[in-house]
Amino acid sequence: MSALAFPHTEQARRIGDDERARILADSGFGTYFTDFMAHATWTADAGWDEGEVVPYGPIQLSPASAVLHYAQEIFEGLKAFRHADGSVWTFRPERNAERMQASARRLALPELATDAFLTSLTALVAADEPWVPAPTTEESLYLRPFMFASEEFLGVRASRRVEYYVIASPAGAYFPRGVQPLVVWISDEYSRAGAGGTGAAKCGGNYASSLLGKAEALEHGADEVLFLDSETRTNIDELSGMNVFAITADGRLLTPSITGSILEGITRESVLALAADRGLERVEQRLAMSDVLEQVSSGEITEMFACGTAAVINPIGEFRALGGSWTVGDGGSGKTTLALRQEITDIQYGRIPDRHGWMTRLV
Structure with missing residues (x-):
């Protein structure tokens, strides 16, 4: 079993600087997505692979993938925040990792270790750092780790192949009216x-x-x-x-x-x-x-x-x-x-x- 490292080979960004600036000026919530995503695969025989950071894009699935039929899927949500000195931070990610582990146990999915979870966040945000907005109010980069059953089979049992991804989306206010009652x-x-x-x-x-x-x-x-x-x-x-x-x-x-x-x-x-x-x-x-x-x-x-x-x-x-x-x-x-x-x-x-x-x- 490989240690999850989520390496990133330098690749061209899919969105140019001007277009990214336009998006960050009015991103809404959950509408736009960054240049890259983190990905790792687990199998019952080999455990987790090394993982990688790859260009953001469609996921190819078999019509018989278990998640489509039995909803074996979990996710998390957290944010990356730009501080005044330009550094980028996140809030209580260890608790997200622990909650994802608890969700995995309930949905009969493999647990992702806390250090591997944190590594996936760090690797993706390092690759997508230009997408972390400088806050004028409460802008942030929303991070969405998720895991789902990808084994190609029809039968009610836990999947023997699972995919883990982290995608990112620049985010403004969740409610369009902002902080109102x-x-x-x-x-x-x-x-x-x-x-x-x-x-x-x-x-x-x-x-x-x-x-x-x-x-x-x-x-x-x-x-x-x-x-x-x-x-x-x-x-x-x-x-x-x-x-x-x-x-x-x-x-x-x-x-x-x-x-x-x-x-x-x-x-x-x-x-x-x-x-x-x-x-x-x-x-x-x-x-x-x-x-x-x-x-x-x-x-x-x-x-x-x-x-x-x-x-x-x-x-x-x-x-x-x-x-x-x-x-x-x-x-x-x-x-x-x-x-x-x-x-x-x-x-x-x-x-x-x-x-x-x-x-x-x-x-």
Whole structure:
């Protein structure tokens, strides 16, 4: 078995300097992609090969590839940030590596060692360094590691051949309106994941199951959908791709406990750490939707927000459901919510000291 090194042979870039500059001036989110990608292959007989950094482009798959029929696939998401001195850093990548390993175990895929995961990120960002934007607000280079079953066979078992890739995309704000209070639709029909399922894994199927709920939310004029637990349809689970928090008037920070159907968000984990620094009492427990709405109506809950890698932290200003609507606080962006968001982004962009040791330099 080879050590994963992801070597890169110097090759011509597919996008010229002028076109890249045009893209970076208005990149949106997840629309454009860089010059290169990292790739490695695993087989049951030989393990992982050395890997390589190759030109970004289409992947050739057999119509019988296992992923197309049995959805054996996982992914991660993290960002590369340009600091004022020109260096490029990323945020808590070891936790992404560990979460990808946990997802791999749940989906019966091979685990990629943490050092190999970090090497793949470093190799790709070194090759694509001109694509890391200098931030005028919160621009970054979004990194998407993913792994899927590529063995050509039809049969329900774990694939004996697996591909690992990392692609990159310059990114601006996740929500087109920027950091504005979200309107969130509470779905009473659809569930994101069930007990004993893949809710805690970062796999495509969980996101596919959220799409109808997200469409339903848009039909009701909402930005996002909130899913409830599949067993009782009473407890808060998470949004289509973000964890949920509430802040109370007496200084408690409430969030649903990790039960196996909720993704262990790295931003979620970071928020809990920063909240402790601020003296907030952290409460992780089952949160009944009815109780939360009562506390919103009474003013006991003063702020709510959603968080994830792409959006970082975004305030929630209103909930809607078939039974009515509920405004959180004054419907605006809460002071503590914005302060937590500012602290995380200041750490990520190197504007304040990284006292938790969360940042890793890539270039």
